[in-house]
Amino acid sequence: MTPNLSSPLRHAVIGVGAGIFSLHRAGLTTEGVQVVGVSDVVHTPGQERADELDCPFYTDHRQMLAETKPDVTVIITPHPFHASLAIDALNAGSHVLVEKPIAVQVADADGMIAAADANNRLLAVNFQHRFRPDVQAIARLIHSGGLGRIQRVTGVQPWLRTAAYFRQAGWRGTWKGEGGGVLMNQAPHDLDLLCYLVGLPSRLFALTRTRFHAIETEDTVTAVLEWPDGGQGTLYFSTTDYGPRTLEIAGTGGVVKLGEGAPVLERFSPDLLTHMAENPGPFARPQSEVGELPLAETDVQGHLAVYKDLHRAIREGDAPLADGRSSRDSLELANAIIYSGQTGQPVDLPLDRAAYAGMLAEVIGKAAK
DSSP states (O other): OOOOTTSOEEEEEEOOOSTTHHHHHHHHSSTTEEEEEEEOSSHHHHHHHHHHHTSOEESOHHHHHHHHOOSEEEEOSOGGGHHHHHHHHHHTTOEEEEOSSSOSSHHHHHHHHHHHHHTTOOEEEOOGGGGSHHHHHHHHHHHTTTTOSEEEEEEEEEOOOOHHHHHHOTTTTOHHHHSSSHHHHTSHHHHHHHHHHHOOOSEEEEEEEOOSSSSSSOSEEEEEEEOTTSOEEEEEEESSOOSOOEEEEEETTEEEEESSSSOEEEEESSOHHHHHHHOSOTTOOOOEEEEEOOOOOOSOOHHHHHHHHHHHHHHHTOOOTTBHHHHHHHHHHHHHHHHHHHHTSOEESSOOHHHHHHHHHHHHHHHHO
């Protein structure tokens, strides 16, 4: 299905009851978009959104796909439903934009990517933080070699949540409803930025614990990571901790810190490899300059940036920035951390899909007893 490039791109939406729908409104109402259908299993919020967007409402997403023939299907349901809905839409000839995380298990993401390839359709994931000017500045720095060889990645990501948060939706903090805890709900954007900036690790070991929340899944995580070239890293996530969220990436050419405000770059001159080899002082500190990394100006960020990038990719025959393949990495990393935490063993990546599926089925079964 190739859209007429002079006409609006026809969008259908599956799942509109969650509060996150409000973040998608800008993309669904932007110029060049026509919403042709809304589907939800709950009638009242679904009908309200359909009335707001001036389009038909459906309780059966397959009927909506067949009758409206959308160019793009936007999936905003809880993530256990992402894979089956996306595959239905792709098989119906529609491009797909799905909320994060791409799925619960990396094997499900594999199936979504395969369906996109088989139908010659695009699969995009709503990882809007990739479009932030600070993230793009760091990506340019790293991918151009400006940090040299990456030595260390340190992520500290407290995402405090209260007991009321978990009471608000019964599926939160459950193995069946989420497939994990902080790693599957709060951490996906952080894991995606890590993989987007420095790539997927090749090996890890993790501690996952349920410390203070009365939930089934992990609320606190520490993971030690290793990359194929020997670079190392640590990640910390928690819904019981409060404080600044930071990601620091250190290379032989400098150190950059992503947090609140503009990213701060300390650039070494000469780089550390030269400094270590040639400086006569046994304890000599490297020469460096510290400053804010310059950012490009943009008027489009957040969810709207994801929509506009997908529309560009459709019209130009290109891949979206947050495509299915690259977006799968953060899910594979989350699954691997959960698997290591559950088994108490180091995990090599790529993750064994069958082993992970067996482990997840086991913890879901235990939680149901």
